[in-house]
Amino acid sequence: MQKDKERVALISMASSAALAIGKFAIGFMTGSIGLISEGVHSSSDFVATLVTWWAVRISGKAADDAHHYGYGKMESIAALFEVVLLLGAAGWIAYEALKRLSGEAHQIEAAPIAIAVLVVSMVVDFWRVRALRRVAKATGSPALEADALHFLSDMLASGIVLIGMVFVTLGYWSADAVAALVVAGFIVVAAVKLGHQSFAALTDAAPEGASAAVAAAVITVPNILAVERTRVRMAGATPFVDLLVAVSRALPLDHVAEVKSQVVRAVRAQLPHAEVTVEMKARAGDDESIETQVRVIAANRAAAIHRLTVQRVDGRLSISLDIEVDADLSVDQAHAVASDLETGIRNELGADTEIDTHIEPMAAEWLDGGEASSEDYRQIVDSLSKSAEQLGVVTDVHNIRIRNTSIGLIVNFHCRLPPNMSVTEAHAAVDQLERSVRSLHLNVARAIGHAEPAREG
Template identity: 45%
Template structure:
């Protein structure tokens, strides 16, 4: 198992354990506050018991939502089940608003009628103080776990416990007011509890609705775009689309690259972009698309080779001339030597037309069709005396030219098309490629003139040491 899966499994166990603990704590606090509320007759305390009762249902829902959210993607849920947590948090919001409405109605009824008789014993105060202490530690623990695992459902639970603390303090204030001859204080405290419950519901609802409607974390798209744009090879970042998916943020990123780059180079750029984003934002996973574009730095040769590569037509000996303000382009195009001339001419003409469209109508394009031998020729080593004769001729002609030195590694093979000769030579490394190519071509012409059975000579030039 990879390290990332171990971490995710560990986070899942932590989330499930925290949810179960919340259920247990909410159950104990509900029972204690219900007893305290019935004994005292305090609406604020009974409201708190109702609040905790709603928490039990909500936290139970959270537990099952966490378990479902951990399931891997399937055919029907191809992005996984992470949003189940946000859905559970939204249902908790409904619980909280319903509870706040009930408390509000009851508090207004008490304020408009005869105040209820409130009796607060030390046991009642003790239960509330214990509740505040428990809620404080549970709030801190759940908040830390929610931050680590990015769990919307646990974040909602943490907010519940924070509102519970405030509500319990208000209930104590109402009991104290009733003890000092102000029985309406309990109903006013209940109104305060309703307000805090409603605020908690609003905060949870706002966050979960953002998750459900795919609201991207504020400013993250700009950061991701900036990171991608800094990677070598990326010309421009066209679009960035991000959305939350449980503890992760997923999305799409489109970048532009030079159209002359090879597929391998484009793939490497995509890998580098993904790695840079992951290094700075480990929770962000993006699918990267590339859009090839023409750049100002493209040469005429690059543009021609790109067109030829797209049409799968190998070209060489590309010549570009400027004649009286008009550009003239010529090149050799290789086609299967067995192909009928009509088909070969169609390929060459199509290539010429596309090059014309690339550079404009006021351009001259001319191609030369060359046969390409696509077959694999059977061969065998030539007789030693034939090889020795050709090797001797190579030494002599190269010596007469003077530029090609140290002819070596001479091989001569017989094929159905004639003799194929391969050899290595050394040249002055300061010579240009054009100069070396001319020297090798000159030697080839001389050898083929001397040996009519030779169909191909391949000379490999190396820098002299």
């Protein structure tokens, strides 16, 4: 794409030089102020396309330590330079045309030759407009788009001068000067439009409709609750998009990177090749349950909780939970941890929320130990079997592992329950079996049972 931009800019520059020479030569030969004005215009075109070609080459350079956003704005600077040239040329043409109109009529010779030159100029400009717009659309180049606009105005201006020359051949000698004034007007209009576009790019004005299109695309991405800020600016052909989006605070951290990738893809579907910066803001979703709210509050305080129960008692919210704290903390320190969690919950759910926290020691991450003695193993296996038989619903206690650790014996086992039993009923049954083992063997620190569905038959 960069090579296409440079090639079309170079061809446009060579065309401007050839047209300027031809128009000046025939203009001075025939004495046509309209054609000489076109020669001046084409000369300014040559300088402008020279600057455009240079800017297109520079803008293609990659970002570096000195220019973190690249060199894209060089194209807009070149376009502003072109505006100055256009306004200067328009002023000179208007001055000469008014002087010709206020003075003695100037006879123009060989008008048919001048007409032929104008026809050739229009054909060349038509080809240039098509070529420049094609590459500008493919590459998003503001400099080439400006050149295309410029040469479209040239083609129209040449048409006006051509009409003036036709009237000259019919004996209306002032028509040439009038045509020159119209050319000057076209140049001013093109310069103002081009200057507005270039100034907008240099002052980071957002492309019309871009922010709304980006926001509409991003809000469709799963897990995006709202698009709170959308900023779009152009640096040459590259759009830079800065987004602030709201996501559920319950969104797992390992999903955040994927959501960001989806946002970037959504933006680039609207603005190809955009450089996208996404900032995420966590907030409560409208459909967030109380259980989720409590768990998020606890997670933000690095508090491990379980056995969370939420009730409504006479219209009042009641919450109970178990909180695990470092086993080495004092009662006073553990109470402070629990109180901090309770304060956080009340701040979000209401000051009148009833909260009960049961403090439990957090097991150490690593426990040294080994297999239990054969006697301990035999006694505990026997207790598990008898307790399960007494419960009546727990069967096939198997995969029993008993380990001796610094905090006491840890018992792990699997057992089977009716497959249609509810989780609540299954948990109660296994919990009762665990308590039974701990009550019969005081050296058991923990008992953990894993429930499985009983096999058919």
